Amino acid sequence: MSLTTEQVKRIAHLARIEVSESEALTTQGHLNGIFELIEQMQAVDTTGVEPMAHAQDVSQRLRTDVVSETDRRAAYQAVAPETEAGLYLVPKVIE
């Protein structure tokens, strides 16, 4: 498998990372090298092997539905790039 520059740009867009033409080319080279390493997996027959998503075979814990956190909105918003009246500000998305 070998990624084209167009594919690299599509992946970058999926990841929401802006890339220039020259960055796309360099990235293409690096990613293809990495995928060459990854391709070693394809030679292995894993029919019937259960995928392992997690190191421990445990199920998700549940907690009682009660308030456990205090209101720390001001502290958390103090580190945001832009806020107003307790809201996070972003460019307008609805005209």
Place this chain on the structure above:
Amino acid sequence: MIHKSLKQLSQALAAKEISSVELSTLFLDRIERLNPEINAFVTVDREKTLKMAAAADARIATGSAGPLTGIPIAQKDIFCAEGWRTTCGSKMLANFVAPYDATVIEKMHRDAGMVSLGKTNMDEFAMGSSNETSFFGPVKNPWDRARVPGGSSGGSAAAIAARLAPAATGTDTGGSIRQPAALCNLTGLKPTYGVVSRYGMIAYASSLDQGGPMGASAEDCALLFNTMAGFDPRDSTSLERPAEDYARDLDKPLVGLRIGLPKEFFGEGCDAAVMAAVQDAIAEYRRLGASTVEVSLPNSHLSVPAYYVIAPAEASSNLSRFDGVRYGYRAPDYGNLDDMYMKTRAQGFGDEVKRRIMIGAYVLSHGYYDAYYLQAQRIRRLIANDFVAAFESCDVILGPTSPTTAFKLGEKSADPVQMYLSDIYTIAVNLAGLPGMALPCGFAGDLPVGLQLIGNYFDEARLLNVAHRYQQATDWHQRRPEGIE
């Protein structure tokens, strides 16, 4: 004083031979003097440190001190610490002052009364094996300042090796505690997945990430680990288990111990001088009464390929939170919302982080998920099963930590694949979720070599015992870099 073990420091503090303020000042002064060259710390705050030290002295005076109260430690800059800048080695978080404490921080500082000397440099978002991907510049290995300290916990390793701190925390997703420990002549423990809380530890690959101690000896690591481990309801993958004293078995004799030697770790691909030091360690273990048995981890060669699918996949999801909205960097100029995301992430992330996010986005995308992501998870199962089979005939597994000693700055940074292969002996342990340790076992030329010990699930006390007995019989871990007195 700077070379004393944690136990000795604890005794000196209890006997009032030195105060925590004096001890902390000693290390702060060393940081001020040596850090400009080593670059092990990215954030130091003398005032905060001394305030914590004064509080520790007050605890000692009232008799309410624990065994590590007043002892200074360096924190890897991946752990959120309230009021401290927490960068994860990234421009994305270069100005992020954490509004809360990670559980590890809370346990070590608030509960155990340890003193923070500051935050240590690391590969950006823990993605790297040389500390060269840090936005704050590379760290120099105190053993040879033209060489890397390893990564991603390279700042923590260099800080201890240069005695800028008596001990430090690290995190290990594919070898990030063990490999820098090996390259800097230190002891480090990567615990069983789920034993140390990940709450407040900035996530890279959540099913693999695990925090752990780094220090000058197994005994130091055991004492630190006692303060770090434990169930945390705020981490959904934290395991509910009874508390343990991980130092309880340190002195247990090794007679009858069965050490498994995976034949895949003793073949081609490892430097001869590294292998020679590992063989000497095996001979020492036999003298200590252990026996050895050959075991096999037939799928271990697939651990690096599987890791570079699973870890990037999880990273691409975890790092989607860095979008310039709630915290961290935001690009100064942008058009619409999408453009703001794209520019913020293009400017805020370094090249290696971008590469891994893109690999992750690709292997999780429609049409590739089965061939890459599910296949990697199936191989992960095969790798974990290999260990289960191997532990039927042995108690611990032994091999090298890294195939080479510390490499030169810049030597591997242009070729990601070469860099990835430096974790060839450590990654399988993370995929399986097992505990692993690195400890000094000799030198290749002037550079330290690290031995790796791998334990069965929850067998940290035994690993620490096996490492400690070796350190009672050898003095490799007491060797110091030239000029560090």
